[in-house]
Amino acid sequence: MPQADTQQFGLIEYVEDDVIEFPVGLPAFEQETSFLLITPLKTKPLVFLQSLGRSELCFVTLPLEVVDPNYQLSVSAEDSKILSPAGQTLTAVGQADGVQVECLAIISLTGSRPTANLLAPLVINRATRRAVQAIRLDNTYSHQHPVEELVC
């Protein structure tokens, strides 16, 4: 079983199916294309996105539906092509048609308060495990949405 050296979690074992590929990386981290999703029971519903290339790089995220159950996903044509090369529509996990996607919002600290980036959620194709940070072209959602009650 392959192992990953991580600063936050130490040496961890994983299976290839746990690896998420970001073909174009993440903005400001374009070189990092392979990540692991780690969901420790203790900190549920938080999901950690750990880089396989850089042991110190780990993003703290929350499922989008936890931050905003009514979130309306909007993925640009360019990003859709990465997630679904065949051009099928993207749907939430559990729905019957289209490509099932899992969405995560990256958590940061604004001042000392935790905020979620709802402007650019991570969208993961569950079947192919390919993912993209889907930056919205509109300004419907904030890049610093407060999530204090969810994180601490």
Add this chain to the structure above:
Amino acid sequence: MLIIRRKAGEAFHIGDSIEVEILEVGTNQVKIGIKAPREIAVLRNEVFLTESQNKAAAAAASALLSRLTGADKSGM
């Protein structure tokens, strides 16, 4: 904020090295051409915000984790 009115084909300068030209004005979109030195980063606002937010998130991960789990890293 400085506000100026320009028509398609008109341009303006920022400092000595940056020229911005309005190429086309549509009903809900304008096409803009930017001439700037290579070392000046030109980013769409949403990309700029996401880049800085990602950098902040990467820097905040340790602080967030220790707030969430205390010093205990055995919570796997």
